[in-house]
Amino acid sequence: MHYRAVRFGVILLFFINLFAGFIFINEGLFHYDAVCLARAVEDTLRTGHLQPAARGRYGSVFINTFIALPFFLMGQDADLATRLSSVLFHASSIAMLFLLVYELFGDFLPALFSGLLFSFVPFYFSPNTYGKEHGMSIFFVLLSFYLLRRGQRRNSYLLMGLSSFFLGFSVSVKESVVMASPLYFLLYFSPQINLRPFGISVPKDKFRWKSLVAVGTPFLIIFAILYSAYLKDEFFRELFIRDLSCAEFLGPCSFMLKQAFKDLGKSIPPVLFLFSGLGAVRLVRKNELFLALFLCLWFTLIFFFGNLATYGARYLDIVVIPALLLAAYSLSALFAKDKLMSLAILIYFVMSMFLFLYPTVSFRHRYNGEKQFAELVRQITPKNALIITMDDAVFIEYYGERKTLTHPVDDRLKIMDFVRTVAVHLVNKTPVYVTESSFSYDHKGLFWEAMMKSFKFTHIGSRFCEDYHRPELDPVQYQADLFKLDFLKP
Numbered sequence: 001m002h003y004r005a006v007r008f009g010v011i012l013l014f015f016i017n018l019f020a021g022f023i024f025i026n027e028g029l030f031h032y033d034a035v036c037l038a039r040a041v042e043d044t045l046r047t048g049h050l051q052p053a054a055r056g057r058y059g060s061v062f063i064n065t066f067i068a069l070p071f072f073l074m075g076q077d078a079d080l081a082t083r084l085s086s087v088l089f090h091a092s093s094i095a096m097l098f099l100l101v102y103e104l105f106g107d108f109l110p111a112l113f114s115g116l117l118f119s120f121v122p123f124y125f126s127p128n129t130y131g132k133e134h135g136m137s138i139f140f141v142l143l144s145f146y147l148l149r150r151g152q153r154r155n156s157y158l159l160m161g162l163s164s165f166f167l168g169f170s171v172s173v174k175e176s177v178v179m180a181s182p183l184y185f186l187l188y189f190s191p192q193i194n195l196r197p198f199g200i201s202v203p204k205d206k207f208r209w210k211s212l213v214a215v216g217t218p219f220l221i222i223f224a225i226l227y228s229a230y231l232k233d234e235f236f237r238e239l240f241i242r243d244l245s246c247a248e249f250l251g252p253c254s255f256m257l258k259q260a261f262k263d264l265g266k267s268i269p270p271v272l273f274l275f276s277g278l279g280a281v282r283l284v285r286k287n288e289l290f291l292a293l294f295l296c297l298w299f300t301l302i303f304f305f306g307n308l309a310t311y312g313a314r315y316l317d318i319v320v321i322p323a324l325l326l327a328a329y330s331l332s333a334l335f336a337k338d339k340l341m342s343l344a345i346l347i348y349f350v351m352s353m354f355l356f357l358y359p360t361v362s363f364r365h366r367y368n369g370e371k372q373f374a375e376l377v378r379q380i381t382p383k384n385a386l387i388i389t390m391d392d393a394v395f396i397e398y399y400g401e402r403k404t405l406t407h408p409v410d411d412r413l414k415i416m417d418f419v420r421t422v423a424v425h426l427v428n429k430t431p432v433y434v435t436e437s438s439f440s441y442d443h444k445g446l447f448w449e450a451m452m453k454s455f456k457f458t459h460i461g462s463r464f465c466e467d468y469h470r471p472e473l474d475p476v477q478y479q480a481d482l483f484k485l486d487f488l489k490p
Contacts (some may be wrong), residue, residue, distance in 0.1 A: 005108050006099070013115040014095040020119070021087030024361040026130035028371035028399065029079060031468050034086075034131030035394040037061065041068045041078040056230040059140075059172030060133045082131040089135035090128035094119050096142040101325055103149045104291065109335055113328035116350055121320060122267040122357040123313035123472040129361055130368075134317050137177050140170035141318065148188060148215065160188075160214040168222025175231060176247075179304055180318060181219065186294060188215050193289035248309040260306030263313040264320065267473055269352045272327050275345075279326030282333055295322035312470040360475055369466035373480045374399035376463045380482070381433055386425055388434040390441055391469070392480075409441045412450075419450050426455075426487060433460075436481040457483040 029035045033054040040053040040061045045068065053061050067088075068081035094115050102111035118124065128135040144167035151159030163184075171178045188211075191202045205211070223231075250256055264273075283292035299322045305315040327349070335342035370392065377387060377400040386403050387396050393404040405422075408414035425432050434457070442448050451457075465480035 006102060009098050009102070009108060009112050009115070010095045013098050013112070013119070014091045017091035017094045017119050018087065020125075021090055021129060024125075024129050024365050025083050025087055026361075026364045027366060027368035028130070029082060029395075030130035030364065030368055030370060030471070031127070031132055032391065032394050033133070034082060035398050037064060037131060037133065038078040038082040039394075039398065041065050041082065042072075045069065045072045045078075052230065055175060055234055056226075057133060057173060057175070058226075058230075059169050060136055060174070063136065063173075083129070086128045086131050086133070086135055089139050090125065091135075093135050093139040093142060096139055096146060097321065097325075100142050100146040100149070101328070103146055103153075105329065107332065109332035110325070110329045113331050113346055114325045116346065117272075117324040117328055118321065120350060120354040120357055121317070121324070122353055122360075123263065124317040124320075125357055126361055126472045127314045127317075130364070132314070133174050134314060137170055137174035138317060138321075140166050140173060141177050141180050144170065144184060145187060148184065151214075152188070152190075157210055157214040160211065161218055164215045164218035165222065168219040168226075171223060171231075172226055175226075175234065176305070176315075177318065178223070179301055183294070183298055184219075185215070186297070190290055190294075193293065195289065249304070250307045250309055252303050252307060254307045256308065256311045257303070257306045260302055260311060260313075260316060263473055264316060267313065267353065267356060268320070269349055272349050273323060275327040275330040276323040277326075279328070279330035279333075282330060283326075295326055298322040313472040360471075363475075364466075367464075369464060369477065369480070370395040370468055371399050373463040373465045373482075376400075376461055377402055377433070377482060380461050382431050385431040385433055388422070388432065388485075389438045390435075392435055392437055396435075407438065407447055410444050410446060412446050415446050415450050419454050422485065423454065423487070426485065432485045434483050434485055436483070437465075454488065455485045456488050457485065460484050 029038055036054040037057070037060060040051040041064045043051040044061060044065045050058055050061060050065075052058060064078070064082055064085050067085045068078040071078065071081045097118055098111045098115040101114045102108065105111070124134065124138075144163045147159050147163035147166065151157070151161075151163055167181060167184050170180075189202050189206050191200050193200050280292050280296060283289070283295075299319060302316065302319045305311070305319055308315065331342050331346055334345070373392065374395040377385075377396050381387070381400075381402060383401075386405055387393075387400070388405050388407060389396060390406055393406055396402050396404050407418050422432055434451070439448055460482055462479050462481045465478055467476040467478070470476075
């Protein structure tokens with residue numbers, strides 16, 4: 001019965017989410033990172049050498065290459081394969097959460113309820129419909145936690161070693177999940193906590209050298225390889241160069257943190273967090289003090305992810321997991337006393353998140369604004385055209401099949417050099433176009449001023465579009481315009 005129940009839970013959650021992902025899969029790739037990933041996969045298949053995606057993320061490229069291989073052999077690009085991969089790993093991560101919770105509590109209901117609650121979290125479900133690597137990174141983090149706990153229970157060095165390997169591999173999928181590594185090692189030591197009298201002790205068997213080697217060595221080796229290969233350059237760029245895409249940490253209580261908590265309350269019923277608190281209290285009352293502490297510390301990752309300069313609600317995917325787990329634990333206790341009430345509350349939570357999510361993902365399933373605008377560019381510009389743009393560049397290159405040119409930001413001398421470069425292209429009879437969104441980074445108006453003084457703008461087309469930077473909760477839709485450049489008449 002035990003095995004059948006676990007198998008039923010895994011299969012049920014996996015196929016619910018796989019089916020939902022297929023229904024709402026985006027019309028195309030809908031993020032800079034997703035397009036970079038697809039291009040890296042295509043380049044890998046063409047060259048036979050593993051190519052980097054945005055910020056490297058070779059692990060994601062490696063797995064997606066295998067998924068895209070059948071499409072490549074049929075002469076297709078990696079667009080659909082990348083989106084299918086994100087749907088597949090979203091479903092797999094939900095099933096893996098079920099297994100982890102079951103391993104932590106040894107109880108079917110909290111595991112099932114946790115999986116159901118996590119299924120339709122808006123800022124997690126949505127990115128996993130358009131090619132982002134969130135589902136894959138969460139899957140490997142949860143897998144590492146699960147194998148660690150299971151390996152400890154079975155006294156298996158192999159499982160513990162695999163858990164450490166997958167934790168390291170998760171960093172190659174999405175580098176920011178390295179912040180989960182302290183939680184992994186805390187889970188390994190699992191100190192015993194007593195309140196009366198107060199004391200904290202770590203079982204002696206946690207210090208056996210074979211166990212320490214198993215949980216430490218694979219992760220450290222993989223991280224060292226990743227660091228020497230490309231992470232050191234990423235860290236240097238984040239700490240010292242700080243360009244426009246830099247995910248700068250703004251401090252533990254920046255203005256962004258308020259937005260992060262606001263996003264949690266907006267996308268998830270606030271009363272769910274009340275049940276999370278009740279779940280933590282129940283753990284304490286049942287003398288599961290370490291689990292209560294572990295889950296609360298897990299939630300404190302919000303003070304990192306919620307304080308990044310590039311913060312978007314999708315950053316909270318790993319943060320919200322312990323809150324959902326505690327709420328599920330509380331609901332499972334209520335289920336023992338009042339089944340109908342517990343199920344009604346669970347259904348309310350799940351449906352509330354799904355209904356919040358539905359309008360956005362159903363629209364994007366039919367219409368991807370960035371893809372549509374890029375295809376418009378391809379339709380109304382000649383093949384040798386040069387498109388001046390900024391964040392739309394990857395989409396115009398991938399879907400529009402046109403060369404792009406990005407301009408300097410807030411530097412008058414570099415902007416003047418850029419204008420002269422554009423003039424040379426026009427003299428050489430290269431058609432040059434500019435998107436309206438290319439002025440979005442022109443904070444001081446320098447680029448606008450220089451371009452208006454030098455060129456004539458002729459509007460040639462527009463398409464309904466949508467900003468992709470923080471699209472999980474508040475879609476920003478606008479009319480994207482394309483202009484043709486010519487010299488001003490004397």
